Amino acid sequence: MDAYWITMLFLLGACVGSFLNVVVWRLPRGESIVFPASHCPACGRAIRWYDNIPLVSWFVLRGRCRDCKVRISPRYVIVEALTAVLVAGLYAGFYVLRVRRGTGEFLHTWPMFAAHAALLCGLLACALVDIEKWIVPLEVCWFVSLVGVAAGAASPPAKELLPLVSPATGAMGLAAVVGLGVSLLLTRYGVLTPSFVDATDAPLSEDPEPARRIAGKKKSRRDKDQPAPPAVAITKAHGVNPRREVLREVLFLAPAFALAIGAYLLVTRVGWVADRWHAWNSQAAAGPFARHFAALQAAVWGYLVGGLWIWGTRILGTLAFGKEAMGMGDVHILAAVGAVCGWVVPSIAFFVAPFFALLWAVVLVLRRNQRELPYGPWLAVATLVVVVFYDYFAANLQPMFRTLELLREGNLP
Structure with a gap:
């Protein structure tokens, strides 16, 4: 029975990870996490359901958009895999390895498990956004x-x-x-x-990029169009x-x-x-x-x-x-x-x-x-x-x- 639940929760975690990718991308940009449907950030084409299967579609498409062929960051599949491991690993830790006292049986304590799983998934989303944008959703x-x-x-x-x-x-x-x-x-x-x-978002100075240096990040071609992370304090x-x-x-x-x-x-x-x-x-x-x-x-x-x-x-x-x-x-x-x-x-x-x-x-x-x-x-x-x-x-x-x-x-x- 444990193998069944671990497998099911791994798959569920992968689906949650796919949703977390939406959350991590859209919330910091003030976009809705519901509408529009998943689409390619480069060409704007809606992603077909069979191109949006967690842990599978990215490899099938070889990390590229089916329509415009622009590369898709491996971060998406990494987040899906990490979320799947977190959710399934939480079950294994609580109910198989018994790393915590008081966990009881899964069918009796699943609300507690669901809350802890939501916590770990939420912490992952917050950490990813914080690393990229220096803000917490x-x-x-x-x-x-x-x-x-x-x-x-x-x-x-x-x-x-x-x-x-x-x-x-x-x-x-x-x-x-x-x-x-x-x-x-x-x-x-x-x-x-x-x-x-x-x-203000940056110290009042004649230097054009104080906040970027305070944050310890040099300007690069990749992030020149991105807003600089705020000053540490x-x-x-x-x-x-x-x-x-x-x-x-x-x-x-x-x-x-x-x-x-x-x-x-x-x-x-x-x-x-x-x-x-x-x-x-x-x-x-x-x-x-x-x-x-x-x-x-x-x-x-x-x-x-x-x-x-x-x-x-x-x-x-x-x-x-x-x-x-x-x-x-x-x-x-x-x-x-x-x-x-x-x-x-x-x-x-x-x-x-x-x-x-x-x-x-x-x-x-x-x-x-x-x-x-x-x-x-x-x-x-x-x-x-x-x-x-x-x-x-x-x-x-x-x-x-x-x-x-x-x-x-x-x-x-």
Whole structure:
């Protein structure tokens, strides 16, 4: 039976990879991922269905368009193959090799598997776009986050796969989400102003190509018509004061923190509110609802903690060094990881990612013809490593961080 599922998921993954190619190409260019149908970027001719079979058509056509004979990048078939391996490999890891505790049987835990598969596919898409354009497609992160929260709430996985939080922590998380919604409304109606909206795309200088050199990429014939990747960090040379701009983000987060603190005080200090809230979280009182409600809170808390690791670093780093630290796209990436995996995986991935980034920095020093890469791909790689080797990380970190175990079991107030 395992061979059947691995084969089917490999084929499904290849089809998803074909769709990811559309996402990676169109989203950064502001195009619809639905219309028009797949077509050759060179001649514009629609691609026939038999020329669009994942993992097959590219080789049959020998990497060229059937109509105009223009070469088709091998990246398309590579993405299809990589996605197929990721999806099938995830099944093999969870259900054959049992690299994670709590995975259970596939037919019973497939929503959890689907959420993790969506996460890996989404991370691949984000990494590819980030490498090429130095931006993160937020729509992909939002989709993965919604899938993670929905899957967790609809079919709660084992606590090893979605660490639970205490009722008080869950209340703080839900209140913080309401606070973020309030901030979005205030931004929508102009009460709050987004940060860095007035920053120029390149430093204010007489040099015609500063951003390209800052990004560590020399101009070539291949990319002369492509927009230069943005500067690694926005500074005062871009026409804004980064420290002042990042304070706008602090104001944006203020309602979330205020409501989270208020919710904590309500469910821990006000007797009748605390009793009612704990009843909703008690299986004895609320029945099966409590299990789904607890999983919802765990996914929401994971979303918030994942995003806050990056956002907090961004704010503190910008205030300390006077230039933009980290990107908002990275905030959404790690938030999506938390929505699917809970708060522990993004917390560990946050500290693992710098090691991969440092390895690439060594490569840059040794081979100067290599281009600098943004941070998003390293967050994606770190997440994959932590998802696969989570049990190893947890076993070694629990003696150092007893709080992790207490929160996972819901024993902290």
